Amino acid sequence: MKLPRQSLFRAAVVLLLAFIAQIIPLPAAVDVLRPPFVVLVVIFWSLRAPGVGGIGMGFLAGLALDIYRGALFGQYALATAVVAYLGVRQHLLIRNQTQFQQGLYVFANLLLWEFVVWVIDGWTGQPTGNWSRWLPVLSGTIVWPLVAWLLDRANAVAHR
Amino acid sequence: MAAYGSGKRYLSQRSAPIDLRFAAYAFLCVALMFFDQRGGWLESVRYGLRAAAYPLELALSSPSAAWRFTREVFEERAALQAENRALREEIRKLQLLAMQRSRLERDNAELRTLRTTATDVIEKWLPADVIGSETTSLKQRLTVDRGAVNGVVEGQTVIAGSGLIGQSLRVGPWSTEIILLSDPEHAVPVQITRTGVRTLALGTGDTGVLSLPYLPLQSDVRSGDQLVTSGLGGVFPAGVPVAEVTEVRRDGASPLAQVRARTYATLDRDRVVAFVWPRASHPAAGGKPQSDTGGDPTATAQPLPPPEPAP
Numbered sequence: 001m002k003l004p005r006q007s008l009f010r011a012a013v014v015l016l017l018a019f020i021a022q023i024i025p026l027p028a029a030v031d032v033l034r035p036p037f038v039v040l041v042v043i044f045w046s047l048r049a050p051g052v053g054g055i056g057m058g059f060l061a062g063l064a065l066d067i068y069r070g071a072l073f074g075q076y077a078l079a080t081a082v083v084a085y086l087g088v089r090q091h092l093l094i095r096n097q098t099q100f101q102q103g104l105y106v107f108a109n110l111l112l113w114e115f116v117v118w119v120i121d122g123w124t125g126q127p128t129g130n131w132s133r134w135l136p137v138l139s140g141t142i143v144w145p146l147v148a149w150l151l152d153r154a155n156a157v158a159h160r
Numbered sequence: 161m162a163a164y165g166s167g168k169r170y171l172s173q174r175s176a177p178i179d180l181r182f183a184a185y186a187f188l189c190v191a192l193m194f195f196d197q198r199g200g201w202l203e204s205v206r207y208g209l210r211a212a213a214y215p216l217e218l219a220l221s222s223p224s225a226a227w228r229f230t231r232e233v234f235e236e237r238a239a240l241q242a243e244n245r246a247l248r249e250e251i252r253k254l255q256l257l258a259m260q261r262s263r264l265e266r267d268n269a270e271l272r273t274l275r276t277t278a279t280d281v282i283e284k285w286l287p288a289d290v291i292g293s294e295t296t297s298l299k300q301r302l303t304v305d306r307g308a309v310n311g312v313v314e315g316q317t318v319i320a321g322s323g324l325i326g327q328s329l330r331v332g333p334w335s336t337e338i339i340l341l342s343d344p345e346h347a348v349p350v351q352i353t354r355t356g357v358r359t360l361a362l363g364t365g366d367t368g369v370l371s372l373p374y375l376p377l378q379s380d381v382r383s384g385d386q387l388v389t390s391g392l393g394g395v396f397p398a399g400v401p402v403a404e405v406t407e408v409r410r411d412g413a414s415p416l417a418q419v420r421a422r423t424y425a426t427l428d429r430d431r432v433v434a435f436v437w438p439r440a441s442h443p444a445a446g447g448k449p450q451s452d453t454g455g456d457p458t459a460t461a462q463p464l465p466p467p468e469p470a471p
Contacts, residue, residue: 056181072197073192073195073205
C-alpha cells in the first residue's frame with residue numbers, strides 16, 4: 001500500500017500544530033475550556049482521509065498525549081485510537097451528513113474519547129476529577145466547524 | 161494523487177483489515193497500560209520521553225514568557241518608578257534615623273561614663289546638655305539647658321564623663337551657667353590620692369589645665385598623681401576625680417613647687433554634663449544643703465540607678 005507522501009507530511013505538520021495548540025501555556029481559566037485539538041485533528045483525518053490518518057495516527061497522537069499529560073501509557077492512545085477507528089469505519093457515512101449532524105457525530109466521539117479516559121482513570125485508581133473535565137468535549141464540539149473549515153481550506157490550497 | 165480522493169478505494173481495500181488493525185492497537189494499548197500499571201520499567205521510558213519533550217515545551221512556553229517579559233518591561237515601569245521613589249524616601253528616613261541613633265549612642269556612652277564617675281556619695285543626678293560655652297583665658301564657662309525649674313541651685317557640683325567639671329554659678333529658670341575648674345577665678349579643694357596631701361587646685365584660664373600653687377618645694381608630688389575632691393569647703397562632695405598631675409617644677413627661685421594638672425573631664429568637648437546631689441547623710445557630702453524642689457517632673461533629677469557590676 002502506497003501512501004501519498006505529501007499528504008502524510010501535511011498531516012504530520014497539522015498534527016504537530018494541533019499538539020502545540022494543545023500544550024501551549026494558557027491561563028487556568030481558559031485552560032479548562034481548551035478544546036482537545038489533537039483529537040479533533042485525528043477525527044478530521046479519519047473522516048476526510050482514512051488512508052492518511054487512521055488508527056495508527058490516533059494511536060501515536062494518543063501516546064504523545066499520554067506522555068505529555070503523564071497518564072498511564074496507552075490510556076489516551078486507546079481512547080484516541082478508538083475515535084480514529086470509528087472515524088475510519090464510518091467516514092463514508094458521515095461525509096454525507098449535514099454540518100450539524102457531523103457536529104453531533106464529533107460531539108459523540110469526543111464524549112466517547114473522554115469517557116474512555118475517564119473509565120480507565122477510574123479502573124486504575126487515578127483521580128477522576130470533577131465535572132470540569134467534560135468541558136473540553138463541549139468546547140471541542142463548538143470549535144469543530146472552524147477546525148474542519150480551516151483544514152479543508154488548507155487542503156484545498158495544497159491541492160490547487 | 162489526492163489526499164482524500166476515492167474513499168471507496170480505501171474502504172474496499174481496508175475495510176477487512178481495519179477491525180483487525182484496531183484490535184491490534186487496542187491490545188497494544190491495554191498491554192501498555194497493564195505493564196505501566198504493574199511495574200516500573202515503563203517509568204524510565206516515560207522519563208526519557210518527557211526529557212525529549214522538554215525542548216518542545218520550552219519552545220512553546222517561550223512566546224508567552226517573552227510576552228510577559230515585554231509587558232513587565234513596559235507596563236510595570238511606572239510601578240517600578242513609584243516603588244523606587246518610595247524606597248528612596250524610605251532610605252532618607254532611615255538615614256535620618258541612623259544619624260539620630262548614632263547621636264543617641266554617643267550620648268548614651270557619655271552618660272555611662274558619667275555614671276561610673278558618680279561615687280556612692282551621690283544620691284541623685286540630673287543630666288544636662290551643653291548649649292553654650294566660653295573658654296577664654298579670662299572666663300571658662302559652660303551654659304547648660306537645665307535650671308531652677310529642674311531643681312538646680314547655685315554652687316552645685318557638676319560632673320562630666322570622666323570627672324569633676326565645675327559648679328553651677330548663675331542659675332536661670334531653664335538654664336545654668338557653669339564655672340569650669342579651669343576658670344581663672346575658680347579653685348577646688350583637692351587631695352592627692354597617693355599621699356593624701358590636701359591643697360587647692362586653681363584654674364589657669366587654659367582649658368583643662370589646673371595649677372596647684374600651694375605645695376611646698378619638698379612636698380611629695382609627682383607627675384601622674386591623681387587628684388580627687390577633698391570635700392573640704394562645703395561645695396564639692398569628697399572623692400570625685402578631678403585631675404592628674406602632669407608637670408612638677410621645682411626651681412630654687414620659689415619656695416613652692418609649680419605643679420600643673422590636667423582635668424580628667426575634657427572641659428571643652430563634653431556635650432552632656434550632670435548636676436549631682438550628694439547624699440545628705442553621707443559623711444563626705446560637704447555641708448551645703450541642696451534643694452531639689454519644684455519644676456518640670458519630666459526633667460528633674462533622677463535617683464541614681466544602681467551601678468553596673470564591674471566587668
